[in-house]
Amino acid sequence: MPNARPVPTVRRRRLGEALRRYRHNAGLTLDTAAEAMGWLGPKLSRIENASAHIRPTEVAELLRVYEITDSEVVDALEGLAKDARKQGWWQTYSGIVAPAYADYISLESDADCVREFAPLLVPGLLQTAAYARETVAAHATTRTPDEVAALAEVRLARQSVLTRPERPLKVWAIIGEAVLHQRFAARPNTMRDQLRRLLDAAEMPNVTVQVMQLDVTPHPGGAGGFSLVGFPGPMPDVVLLENLIGAAYVEGVDEVQVFADAFERIIAAALSPDDSLALIAQMEERHRK
Structure with missing residues (x-):
């Protein structure tokens, strides 16, 4: 596969x-800050707009x-500057993985936590190989079998x-009950x-699963699924749609907070983790009969 080196923007x-x-x-x-650095204003503008690189020492x-x-x-911002050009394992799939997806994988590799509301599909981090192949094939309608x-x-x-x-x-994954009734x-x-x-x-101590029942009362998740990616230290969270x-990404602090607040309400509307696992176990047992 081609191994291009796109910048993880x-x-x-x-x-x-x-x-x-x-x-x-x-x-x-911009001009005042750039002058203090001995730069012209456009350089700092390009850095802030993510179209130019800045060295970790310049960040400090x-x-x-x-x-x-x-x-x-x-330390957090110096680390971001240091890693801005870092290549991950996913770059070996650069001819297959779209830039926005590569961006997400880089986010996931940096993240401390992911909170996901998944009304239509088991989250990718929790899928089996067979489920992944079947669902990728169903959704990647323009891809060849090798790309799938x-x-x-x-x-x-x-x-x-x-x-x-x-x-x-x-x-922390909240999965729509309809997902659990899928048939292949x-x-x-x-x-x-x-x-x-x-x-x-x-x-696993780092994984929480809840089920959103079919007969639940209306809640913010009715607007659709999303992934809320959180980072250690002072870095703001990011939302993936x-x-x-x-x-598409939601990166503004105020906009991301809307999703964080919505996720708390979605947690409250879903079955508790224990009740969710009991339901999943019952369904798994029925499949064995």
């Missing part, structure tokens, strides 16, 4: 947005201009974040094995 966007926010908080214009110097001395903030196989491989490879030695990713005519054991996978995953032709 989502890291640059997060860094640029953070630097812009701290500049505004410091009451500085710029934050001093903004009178930011919190070591946690400085590669995308399924990518989906499974992403799951390594759940068991990484340092900071295993915390996942050509491979009838697919759903049984997927239900077992959910039960096994929920035994997906559809058949790609993905």
